[in-house]
Amino acid sequence: MGKLLIALFLFAYVTPCTVKAWTGEIHGRVVCDVCADGSVGPEDHILQGAEVAVLCITKSGEVLNYQAFTNSRGIYTVAETMPESDRWDACLARPISSFHEHCTHLGDGFSGVKFSYNHVSGYSHAVKPFVYRPLTIPIYCI
Template sequence: MEPPRRGGPAVAVMGMLVLVVVLCGAADGWTGEIHGRVVCDVCGDSSIGPEDHVLEGAEVAVLCITKSREVINYQAFTSSKGIYTVAETMPESDRWESCLARPISSYHEHCTRRGDAHSGIKFTYNLSSGHSHTVKPFLYKPASLPMYCS
């Protein structure tokens, strides 16, 4: 004799309904990403050349204002490739409207002074869900320039 089956078609249909409800709820979400690089401008010429190198562990702050006027502050550190990333998933009604990215500090022993004239970069975030905004690189320069930079 065969044991009684549990569930059956009614349970399968109910499981699919739960899955559909969960997936439909996720459709209202919005995901945004901001990334950029931090570079040591070895010669202090405000351009990135072959003598320059990325800074690992540099700290960057990103401040965003949402559509609902909430202010959200993010802190990021650069990877071994000098790249920082900030990402968020939230309801579409709360998505980022504008952001300000600014360098905070560099822990590299030879390159700790901010090299660019701007203390931050302000931008409007008007990208659809899943798209990222790239911020121009932040530059730091050494306390003393090498002789080959003259």
């Protein structure tokens, strides 16, 4: 009987408690609006290596700060798996910098995007594109 109690105790001690996990994802794109006309045209292109910061507040009140860089398609992604009780509640995504030498001026009205995150586990939130512009507009745009 003593060995059975010890075995049960050890099983209960080393078996992890199950906590319902939650996974969220935030993604967006960073582009260069070459003609600074506010529309996507054939002259515009994505910005690889652009830096984006994402700040989220969880349901439990914890503040999480993420840093992401765009890939070769101009897309950044932030993802996290955590207990359901700590899931994201609200987030702010904002562009930090563009490393493209000709497109470094942040477009008007694109300082950041605040949003509530109320997706169930496994779903993502798409943020509207962040837009950079060149300091001087090329002649072919005029």
